[in-house]
Amino acid sequence: MNTHKKHGFWHRYFFSLDHKDIGFQYMLTIFVMVSIGGFFAYVFRMHLAYPEMEVPLFGLVTNKDYNMLITNHGLIMMMWLALGMLLAVAGNYLIPIMIGTDDMAFPKLNKLSYWFFLISVILMISSFFMKRGGFGGGWTMYPPLSVGDFGYNTAYTSFKDRFFTANTFVLLAITFEFIALLMGGINFFVTTLNKRAKGMTLTKMPMIVWMINIASVLFMFSVGPLIAGAFMLLLDINAGTGFYDVYRGGDPLLWEHLFWFFGHPEVYVILLPPLGIIAEIISTNSRKPLYGYKFILNLTLIAAILSMMVWAHHQFVSGIDPRAATIFSIFTIIISLPFAGIILAYIATLWNGDLKINLPMKWAIGAITLFTLIGGFTGLYLGASVFDIYAHDTSFVVAHFHYTLFPTVIFGSFAAFYYWFGKFSGRELNKFWGNVHFWLTFIFFNGFAFPLFLLGLAGQHRRIADYRQFEFLMQDPLPLYRQIATISAVILILSQFIFIFNFFWSLKRGKKVTSDNPWESNTLEWQTASPPPHGNFAVYPEVHHGPYEYNHPDREDDFLPQNKK
């Protein structure tokens, strides 16, 4: 933190070219977005469990508010938290330092991409305050609804009237964010290929660098058609074209295809970086080499390509050709295999290891456990097209994707925070409060998401502001499940404050780290000062070993840094 004392506030937070500062800027921006998304989650969960009550800090939730809250919760969490935290923050902070170089290949492009990200955040937040209210068409933005004004049927009178709507602003925000991440992705890609330290061949790169790069490239290709599609939707809203208007020869299903053509690879874009983070942490704390480095890599590449052929499993009942659905169902089931291989390889890394169960390790193991046992396995239900007829658009789906995304995105990010905080700030996070935070999050996440499975199986459909009017959903245990989910969600959100206080308190007055390499890790970022100086390394490292040479038999201590001979 105190490496750049000579730079003022504006310089550090707005004009810095250093990849670590830009990563920090991204992180703070995303904290703001997450707080908004979390607050929205709190409001609508409270409303679901206690529909007649005025929600503290918000007031009475109308149907319109409810739609706006769930939509923006989804958009913020998917687009700004998940993509931003795992691609932008992790990529920016970790890639240059882990491949042993001073900065990104294009520092100015990097800064520009942050500014685009900032613009997208501003556009997104301003969309809440439009005259007709926030965007309420579901985070998937299916067209005939997202073109209009969600059912008020208050006619647009002028271009200005159409432009200053939440629809336009949300679409613009998403487009800006995609452009920011595209620029970031190209930057990561070029940096990794061209700026590796001497001796660092591609197979000596740490797993996370690979994962972020694969994710970036996957993002780059899958997002292309959606950018075109978003442009068309913007024209539909603002210029009166009919790309998605069926009365003009368009087709709303086209948007669904384009959206999920991006949306499914996006899940893997989000999933791969945490898998990389977990690989680092598990290997380091098991004190043994990552099991099957090349094997994991090959499986990841296979999964990345397969992930482009499965998108229509989000649309089994959306009116696509049922025979096409069968093909997509087969690919969906097949894509579970590479991930089974990756997870088994991670578990094999735990076996025979000299396990150190510290905080990052807890988060990492918690992430794989929840992701595999519940998130991954429940995917089989939805991939099997028959059961998806019933489970589609019910709370079962909500529970499923919270169980895939929460362990990877949130647990993965926290694992990374607790692991790299010392490197990032030169100070330590408080361990006691870290443990409290972990256990509260772990328990109450399950308490929140698991009842949703049962609710979904009982037939509770999604995005309904008030279940009281559906008799079959008010039978005996179901309201109780809703309350359990809500109370757990509220405690889950509250317990994140522990982390926030811990984070900022430790940033200023935490205990100074005693060693630059507290986990006795091999990768290059631990071989420099904490926090790393501008330019990262005093002497550019030369790499001689792979990243996971723990317990090497020829060495006395159990680790062998990459730059040691």
Added chain:
Amino acid sequence: MNTKITWREIPQARLAMWALIAGEFAIFGGLIVMYTLNRLKYESWGEMAQHTNVIAGTINTLVLLTSSFFVVKAHEAALHKNKEKVKMWIWLTLICALLFLGIKSYEYYHEILHGFTLPGTQLLAEGKHVETMYWSFYYTMTGLHGLHVIGGALALFFVMRHATKTEKDYHRIEVAGLYWHMVDIVWIFLFPLIYLIH
């Protein structure tokens, strides 16, 4: 394809430009795929295609192909650090770009004059619902392409000015040129698909 040159020997600017081009292909390719599939679905679009100005489109294609040739000559000159020639070829390219945009605006002007607008209000009034989407696609694709022409031309201009003034960074001419060729390739696909199939 050169399998011998190792990955690291690609200069980073060129590598980034190729990645950008691959991304742009996904964007324009997505549009072209959507347009082509709809074109196969609606035969009545052929009738609309007859209202496009094929002669202007043909001239425009010639202009862009020629400009691509100029850019590649500029790249050749840049390799020899021949300042005067670089200037000449890039200026020729920029003239081509202006010509292209001029002809394109002329086309737009006449089409709008005949009532073929982006939302196609007049066609709607005539009861031709499906046909309006042809014009929506027409304006979206050529408009987006036109924006890329402007962007590419600006990039070429600034890169050229920088290179000839400071006598360095000549390799940027190639990088901006790559982008220009990408714009050309997109047009190579757009022109026949939009103008020629009746």
Added chain:
Amino acid sequence: MNTNQPEGLAHEIAVPKKEDYHGHPNYLIIYISLLILFAITVFASLIPNPLVVFIIVFVISIVKGSMVLLYFMHLKWEPVLIWILLGLALMTLLFLTLGLYPDIVSVKPYLVTKP
């Protein structure tokens, strides 16, 4: 993935070395053949059957596009990596086409007129 490549930080190779460049193709010949292909395209469009025109025109566009890629953009002399990148872009479009085809082309929309 090869392991015995020359090492060095990127700043040293940001500016291409002289030997990075290859023999140039004769650009004028490429340009003239592009023009010839283009003339064929324009004349092919006079065929009355739109499907035939579509196929001819599309194939010629692919040939022209790949000529620009290969010779004007020097893809022919670029390393495999660039080919992989472009191949991935094409693969994306292929998947998109296959996925969209049954839902656009083969669906006859049931048009209700909106009152």
Added chain:
Amino acid sequence: MRIFPENASSYGADVDFIFWLITGVITVASIIVIFLILYPILTKNKSRTKEQRYQQGKGFQKLKLIYLGIAILAIADFYFLFEEGPIWRNIEETLPEKEVHVIVMGRQWLWEFTYPGPDGKLYTADDVKTINKLYLPVNKNIHMDLQAYDVIHSVFIPHARFKQDVLPGRNITKWVKMTKTGTYPLTCAEICGIGHANMKAEIVVLLNEDYKKQMAKLYKK
């Protein structure tokens, strides 16, 4: 306490069967995975030597166990596909012989049901309509022409395990056969604007003769 709502259609049991099948398999798989994760954590592998740790981690060739795991999952996966294929074809791809034909039209924010008039044919002038209440006979193959008027809706009948999105401008024909009389909810499962939460209808499944009486009543109106 039951997990699913009571089943009232001919293929509902098949859908439930797929659920229980997958649940059975993943319960076994979960127990194995939990063991695989907990065993090293609890024992901490204290007895291993340095050499063993390093060799096992580097044992790229000894991936047989992982391949075995993948193979078992693959077999389970393809077994699911094998089991669900015929069911999917039965529900979604084929249409049994038509006995009753109705139109289900979703619009903001109500369901509109159209029945054939006295001539027994749909899409004629004498069709009759009901709002938010669908009368169906029991044990008959019902063809539903699913349509939407304005935005995307989704017909969801939990008790029949039936769901289908309805899109404006598209006519999707699906079938259902109710096996029990009674009143069941029909809801909208796709967000369709501010009234989405209030969009619900009732399906009244009647005995054959009651259904005919009900139709006659509708014709009179």
